[in-house]
Amino acid sequence: MLRISNTVELPDHEIEIHQIRAQGAGGQNVNKVASAVxxxxxxxxxxxxxxxxxxxxxLSDQRISKDGVIVIKAQEHRTLELNKEDALNRLRELIRQAIRQRKTRKPTRPTKASQRRRVDKKVKKGKTKALRGKVRP
Known part of the structure; x- marks a missing residue:
């Protein structure tokens, strides 16, 4: 069972994990074995x-194909278990991102005092703009 949140769990049979072990491509790391998941x-x-x-x-994510399949590749020079755990964490985070509720604020009406302050501020700003460039007597 892969636990996503307190309410969402995924059974193991729904997640396919293919473990691939291949020899390095050459160069300096000839003896390293790349373990990919x-x-x-x-x-x-x-x-x-x-x-x-x-x-x-x-979601607009490049890991989600058009036919609704999520493919995550974890390939580092480390053990298969760590790569598997990394891939599962990425899947968990992607699903959490989708199920997270967006908090929306309820629109509130401004109070009379705040409306009065806003009007006073606009009037004051208008007066100072009108006096710009003019010589006071």
Whole structure:
């Protein structure tokens, strides 16, 4: 189970993880072995609520393809376990970004005092602008 938040969990069978081990391409790091993890998550086939699926599909992220598949590649010169954990953390953060509620402020009416202050400020500013460039007697 991959826990995203207190209310959202993903079963392990919905996340495909392919572990790839390949020899380096040459150069100075000939003896290093690159351990890569390719994580694949199908949004439409997942057990996420439909509301979250729509939000995920609406995100503008290059890791989300048009057919609703998230592909995350973690490839560093470190162990497979660390790369796997990194890919899962990236998926977790992407889903959190989609399910996070945007806080909207309720519009409030200005008070009489604040309206009066704003009008007084505009009048004062207008008077000083009108007097610019004029010689006072």
């Amino acid at each position: 390719h994580l694949r998550f199908d949004i439409r086939a997942s057990s996420l609520p439909d509301f979250y699926k729509e939000r995920l599909l609406a």
